[in-house]
Amino acid sequence: MPHPVGLAVRCSRALLSPWARFAVLVLLLAAAGAVVIAWHPQRLLTAHGWQPHTSGGTAVLLFAVAYGLATVAFVPRPLLNAAAGALYGIHAGLPAAIGGTVLGAGLAFLLGRFLGRDAVRPLLRGRVALSLDRQLSKHGFRSTLALRLFPGVPFAAANYAAAVSRVRLLPFLTATAAGSAANTAAYVVAGSRAASPTSPVFLLALGFLGVTGVAATVIARGAHTRSRAAAEALVVDPPAGVPPQDPAVSDAGPRATPARRSA
Secondary structure (H helix, E strand, O other): OOOHHHHHHHHHHHHOOHHHHHHHHHHHHHHHHHHHHHHOHHHHHOOOOOOOOOOOHHHHHHHHHHHHHHHHOOOOHHHHHHHHHHHHHHHHHHHHHHHHHHHHHHHHHHHHHHHHHHHHHHHOOOHHHHHHHHHHHHOHHHHHHHHHHOOOOOHHHHHHHHHHOOOOHHHHHHHHHHHHHHHHHHHHHHHHOOOOOOOHHHHHHHHHHHHHHHHHHHHHHHHHHHHHHHHHHHHHOOOOOOOOOOOOEEOOEEOOOOOOOOO
């Protein structure tokens, strides 16, 4: 019969193992996603979608906390930003949205760092994943800032990618606040002027979002083209130390040479 103390130690080790903690993370995120689907977050944009019993600065603070929790549950940030503008205007809605963005990024980062990193990090494979991990680990602030400035990178994906890397929390949060400010402000302004869609301010905010979206698409296509060109260059002109491929050798092996006729 196993000793109770030894059994307790083995059970605690199993519960604190990397994969057990990763399973807890998956369950938490799945439960949060289910709650969001049942709650219908698009109600934030209606008149009765957010009715806190407080007003003024306390209500804005509560909205920022709810914003941060909602981003961890994968609620789209454009919806939350527009709701912040519609509910509190530009002056109060923008600080609430940026504060909620930083809070949500920090919560996701800590969850990923303590519950998922030890299980996921040994599985990093591929040139893209390793390059992203290397950039985040060596240049945490600069790399996070680039991810936040690029509109095509999902917010949650950037959070958990940073959590798996070796970037520190403070540079990550600082770069998140700086890099998300412009795009967040555009959505907040659009939400605050949603009742008058023909106003110059609303049209200017939509124009900014459209320009950044097109720029993100162009940059992404350019990066894809450059990566393909680099891969083809490696095949045509291999680096030093790698012998060029014999044209007489195909993927299936060396070409067969005709047998000489005997005299």
